[in-house]
Amino acid sequence: MRVAVVGGGMAGLAAAHELAAGGAEVVLLEGSDRVGGKLRLGEVGGITLDLGAESVLARRPEGLDLIHAVGLDDRVVHPATITASIWTHGALRSMPPTVMGVPADADALAASGIALMPEPRILPVPDEDVSVADFVTARLGRDVLDRLVEPLLGGVYAGHTDQLSLRATTPQIAALGEDLVSAAAEHRAASDSTGPVFAGLVGGVGQLPAAVVAAHDVEVRLSSTVRSITRAGDGWRLSVGPTTDVETLDVDAVVVATPAPAAARLLAEEAPDAAFALAAIDYASMAIITFVFDDAVVPDGSGFLVPPVDGTFIKAATVSSNKWGWVGDTGRTVIRTSVGRAGETTLLQHDDGELGRRALVDLREALGTLPDPADQVVQRWGGGLPQYDVGHLDRVETVERSVEGVRGLEVCGAAYRGVGIPAVIASGRAAARRLLDAGMIES
Ligand SMILES: Cc1cc2nc3c(=O)[nH]c(=O)nc-3n(C[C@H](O)[C@H](O)[C@H](O)COP(=O)(O)OP(=O)(O)OC[C@H]3O[C@@H](n4cnc5c(N)ncnc54)[C@H](O)[C@@H]3O)c2cc1C
Structure with missing residues (x-):
C-alpha cells in the first residue's frame, strides 16, 4: 500500500x-x-544554530x-539554566514560580515587583470555553494577566490572551480549579521534583x-x-x-x-x-533575530519575556549561550530575540536590517552595554503559529x-x-x- x-x-x-x-x-x-x-538550522557568525524551534518539552x-x-x-x-526573567517596570525581574503565569507564591510575586495581585477570587471553572484573559482577570486581576500570563502565552502562541482559548491553550490553568493560587502552589510542589522540563540536542x-x-x-x-x-x-x-x-x-x-x-x-x-x-x-507571523557577540558580558539566566503592555519591540530574548552548554562552549554570546504577534502585520514589513536594529535597541536597554554584534540573522516565520x-x-x-x-x-x-x-x-x-x-x- x-x-x-x-x-x-x-x-x-x-x-x-x-x-x-x-x-x-x-x-x-x-x-x-x-x-x-x-x-531549521542556520549559520550565524560561524555557529550552526536553531533558527526556528529550539527545545523539546521533556515532560x-x-x-x-x-x-x-x-x-x-x-x-x-537539558538547559544549563532555566532561570527566566520578566523585563518590566524598567528592570529584569526574576520570574516567581507560576503555572503558565498563575502565581504559585503570592509573596514571591510581590517581592519580584512584576505585578500587583489583588486577593484572589475563588470562582468556579465555567463549563463553556472562555478566553484566557477573561478567566485570569476575573480571578487574579489584570496586572497578573498582562505581566505574567500574557508574556508566557505570547512566547508559545504569539497570540493575545483576550482571544486565546482557555481550554485549548492553558488546560493546566483550567485544571487548577477554583482556588488558582493554592492549586498552583500544590502543582509546583509536586512537579518540581520530576526532572528537567525541556530538552535540546547538541547541534x-x-x-x-x-x-x-x-x-x-x-x-x-x-x-x-x-x-x-x-x-x-x-x-x-x-x-x-x-x-x-x-x-x-x-x-x-x-x-x-x-x-x-x-x-x-x-x-x-x-x-x-x-x-x-x-x-x-488564524495564524501569527513572527521573526527570530539571532545575534552572535564577541566579548559581551550578559547577566546569568536563560533570558527574558516582555509584557506587550510595556510596548517594546521584542517580545522575548533567549540567551542561548547561557541556556545551552554546547552554545556557551563556543565562547561567544548568542542571543535570540523574537518579534511579532497575531495581527501585528506592519511590524514585519520592516527589512531585516531594521528588525535587527530595533531588536538590538531593546536588548541594550534590557541587558546593559552590548558591543556591536559580530553577526546577526533574521529568520521570518510567516504563518508561524496557529491561534x-x-x-x-x-x-x-x-x-x-x-x-x-x-x-x-x-x-x-x-x-x-x-x-x-x-x-x-x-x-x-x-x-x-x-x-x-x-x-x-x-x-
Ligand atoms: C519561531 C518558532 C519557534 C518555535 N519554537 C518551538 C520550540 O522551541 N519548541 C516547540 O516544541 N515548539 C516550537 N514551535 C512550534 C513548533 O515548532 C511547530 O508548531 C511545529 O514544528 C509544527 O509542525 P507541523 O509539522 O505541524 O507544521 P510545519 O512545521 O509548519 O510543517 C508543515 C510543512 O508543510 C509544508 N506544506 C504546506 N503546504 C503544503 C502543500 N500544499 N504541499 C506540500 N507541503 C506543504 C510546509 O512547507 C511545511 O514544511 C515554534 C514555532 C515557531 C514558528
Missing part, C-alpha cells in the same frame, strides 16, 4: 516514520526545498521517543528532521506542493508541483500534515466541513468528525491539539496509526 504524506514538518515526518515502520510505502511531499517546517514522551528512535540519543541535553533540534528521513526508506520529494486531493477509485489522486507543470500521483491513502490554510484548500472537495472549520484558524482562539476545540472536533468519515484520509499537525514538537509528533503518529489499524496498509 502506498501512502502520501503531504507536508514535511515534524507532524508529517512523524507520520511518515510510523507508517514506514508499519510496512507502508511512503511518499513524503514537501512544498518547500527542505524538510523540517518550523525546525511529554513523544519528542524524546522519536529522538531515541532515530539514534540521536547521545546528543540530548540544535533542527537536526531531527534529517535524522527521521534517514531512519527509514521514505521517498521524499521536495519542491512538491500538493495542489489538490481527489478520489480516484478506492484511492486518491494528488496534483503535485508548479501550476505550469502539474504531475499526478495515485496513492491508497493520504495524510495531510500542512498548516490549516493549505489543509483547508486540500480538503475542500472531499471533506468540506473540515475545510470550513480549518479556514477559520487557538476561543472555540478552537469545537473546530478541531468538526475537522476530526468530517475526516473520520472519509476512508484513507487523515490530518495532523500544529493546527489541532497542540503546537509543541511532542504534540505534533503525537498527532502525526496517531494519524499514521489510524491508517495502519484500519487495515489500509498490509504490514
